[in-house]
Amino acid sequence: MARIPKETVDQIIHHADIVEVVGDFVSLKKKGQNMWACCPFHHEKSPSFSVAPAKGLYKCFGCGKAGGVVQFIMDVEGTSYVEALKYLAKKYGIDVEEEEKTPEQQLAQNDKDSQFIVSNWAKDHYHNLLLNTEEGQGIGLSYLRQRGLNQTTIKTFELGYSLDQWDDLMKTAEKAGYERKYLEKTGLVITKEDDQGHDTGRRYDRFRGRVMFPIHNVSGRVIGFGARTLKPNDKTAKYLNSPESEIYHKSDVLYGLYQGRQAIRTEEQCYLVEGYLDVLSLHQGDIKNVVASSGTSLTEGQIRLIKRYTDNVTVLYDGDAAGIRASLRGIDMLLEGGLNVRVVLFPDGDDPDSYIRKVGDQRFKEHLEGASQDFIQFKTDLVSREAAQDPVKKAEAIREVLQSIAKVPDPIKRQVFLQQTSQAFSIDEQVLITEYNKLVRNASGKATGGNANSGGSGLGSAQTGGQPSGSGAAPRPAPRPMSPEEEAEALMYGASPEDLAGGGDALTASPREDLDPVPNAQQTCEREVVRLLLLYSPQPLAPEVSVAQYLLQQLDDTPFKTGIYGDLLHLCREELEQGRWPEVRTLIQHSRSDIRSLVAELATEKYELSPNWTTHQIYVPRELDQLQVACDNAILRLNKVNVEQELAVRLEALRHPLDDDTMMEHLQTIRLLKQMDNQLASMLGTVIPRGAQ
Structure with missing residues (x-):
């Protein structure tokens, strides 16, 4: 099994100066023996974030984040222990050489690295075409300027343009020394097949005559592309994405997360939109804590990504009722993931991109603040309006709201939502609790093969204060199985599998289950x-x-x-x-x-003894x-x-x-x-x- 020698890990930690590393992200000021700054992980006005150079650790006395230089990179970048070590190694010019790799492992790693390399090259190629060619400037850059995007935003997101030619990228890449097989594996080049599925020998670029939106992972590596056609009445799809590959899994990616992850942490809020241009326009309007699902249905992987950085998400909708209805299931998934969900609606015909361009940055921010409402309340208002005075529809509307409440893992929040729903529909709370418990039992019975008495997140009666009759909380989702590559990384660095679970999630303090809340x-x-x-x-x-x-x-x-x-x-x-x-x-x-x-x-x-005591001989x-x-x-x-x-x-x-x-x-x-x-x-x-x- 491949491993990085412990000597290399020790060398990385020895060279990594915590003041220097933390100073890349916040402005530190000396106070006593330690350095202080406003915390990069939560919003605050007075500095409570301390760095102790002598001990090599940081601690925020506001949010509680603490650790050494490796943990800081994990926290601030949202990376795994392994990725944090590699980040520091790169910063300090330390070669990370892996040893004892089997030929198969080496081949697989080289193959994956090559796909990252060719994707990054393609990003640079498209970006250059946008800025420095007549077609790119006249069509691609002109379109982006019409959409209100400035040069800074274009460069920050590394936007590009693909020439309207069949094989421009393929020929330029091969001329630069990149192998065609990696162009095909990343989906940049397509193989033409006949009706029987046989290779005809023809190859051509996937993206032609389109504005290019590079898609980054949380570490900033380009893993795929979104592309918008600019041809009027084009028979092809308006938007075209890279296909699934070894490095690109669209269900585990959020557009704009790499550029906005720090703002999401600082603001303790994530705005969720649908399209690339929504992200770009809001980011340019100084709303940087925004990500997009890129037109795909929200997935569990994307929800886990958001939860790495915050527990609070606000979904920004346009005013289209059909679109809102179609998105309700995705929001239920956000609730099930333990997130606090709010909703903001825009006037009919407007999406976040068009609305911020229409009213300006300041009024847009005021709208976000004034129009934001809790999702359960939003859904209650929505379905109750649709039900109007029809008793049958009203009963169904109530069940819809209860189904969303059942997704909330926190029993106290569930109880509050039930009380609000009771008031909104003018229905006795005990009736709601009875119906809620019935829904939970039915769902639990289906999940366990029809045994309706198998448990669930049932609630007690209103007369007893709504205390949970069972566990009172949704079961904690089991961690997904680790891939062989992740298991190898865990063993390679001596980390526990829990530390690397979740595909590169940041390592946080594991719950110390042997410690009592109040120490004995x-x-x-x-x-x-x-x-x-x-x-x-x-x-x-x-x-x-x-x-x-x-x-x-x-x-x-x-x-x-x-x-x-x-x-x-x-x-x-x-x-x-x-x-x-x-x-x-x-x-x-x-x-x-x-x-x-x-x-x-x-x-x-938290506190240091003032030197004034010694000065006054106390x-x-x-x-x-x-x-x-x-x-x-x-x-x-x-x-x-x-x-x-x-x-x-x-x-x-x-x-x-x-x-x-x-x-x-x-x-x-x-x-x-x-x-x-x-x-x-x-x-x-x-x-x-x-x-x-």
Whole structure:
């Protein structure tokens, strides 16, 4: 199996300066020991985003994002762990050479890389034709200018034009040294077949005489094209897209996401439109958090893409009633994906592109704000108008709304929507809940082969406050199976399959299921030990005895019962055994997302002690000056918690029938445990900080 040598990964992390990398995206200003800026992940006016150069980590005290330099690239670019490493390698000029690849793997990788290369070349070719040829300027550029697009937008989206010739692209590509098979695999060139499906030997360009819209993936690589014909009364389709290929899967792509992903994160909002020109006009009007499904029905893959960057999506509709009706199923999918969905309508005959050109940027933004409404309310208004005074139609309209509510995973939101629907249709809420539960049971029965009692997201009665009678939440969708390539990447980098699930989704902090929402005493004590280890490992406590050596030696026989803290303690031991201090800068780059998240939490402090205290000769004790006390207290408290838990177990055992020998054994152990507990309590109560002596 192919893998990147660990030495290369270490080299990337060693060279990647977090201040330099983060500084590419935000303007950092020094304040104390750290650097500060407004967070790139959410909208804020006062800086709460901190970068600690000494620790090699970042932390936003507003939204909670935190991690090391690799995690930052994953968060800001929406890439996987592997892609983030490659991004940094490219930035610092480090060659990432993979070894031990089988001939088949190497061939497949070369084939895929070649398709990316030829697609990028085609994009440049079309762009050059648009700007620098008579036909491109006279037809393509003229059309784009008529649609109100300026030079900046044209260059930002790398728009182009294909000459109205049968083989211009094919001949130019082959002359430049590109193989015809890659032109065919990407769909740029078509093979002519006869009626029996046999190759006639003829080849021609797919796109001819069209304005070209390059389609980028989230990393900015060109994977396909959309193209619009400019010929009046042309018998061919107005819009033509690249066919599916090894690098282009239209169900997993949103046009404009690469250019708008940062704005979507910052604004915490994504505007969803239908066409390329809608995206371009809005982006030019300083509404950059916009993407398009490019005329295709919305897919689960596209919804997952949006959810990478925000939980809030607003669908922009033209005023066509038939078009709105056709899109309702797609919006139900957005609800099912856990997104908060709103809707904005435009006057009849207008789409987002035409409306912003008609009224201007400012009035368009005002319309977005004023006309936005929650989707359930929007659908309720829509179907109730259609039902008018017809009782049968009204009943069907109510069921339509309930079907959408059933898609919402959050039980509290479902309850609120049911209350709103009850008021809108002037129908008793309990009747709605009964009908809702019937719909859920029927859907669940179909999904499980007709067993209507198999469960579902049913609701309790209105009289009991609408509390869930079952789980109350839609089941979490199972992650899609990983491809062999993704599994190879996971093993290659030591990342867990969960970290790479979702086809390159950004790694976020995995839920630490072994941690209670409110930490118990055991977790609090274990957390304190690993915090001291991370922050002060090399600090001396005595001649030739460091904090790391002291803590690990004292805890040699002490069990850690919380998985994540035990794992981190084990990693610290491994680092020390290999002659390295267990430091934040190292562990913050770990392939496990939950480890990275925990290290960031433990190593980040929101406030720094003002140097003015020292200037005014006011002494404030620091933890660094009292490390022996801090370490001793952490060990004593952890031991005391373990003793108390064992004591509780023994006392509980006495409540059950026991033979005489077993009872005597428990009583003796309880006596010893109580003595130890009292001794530990006494030691904790008499520890005097050195600064107070």
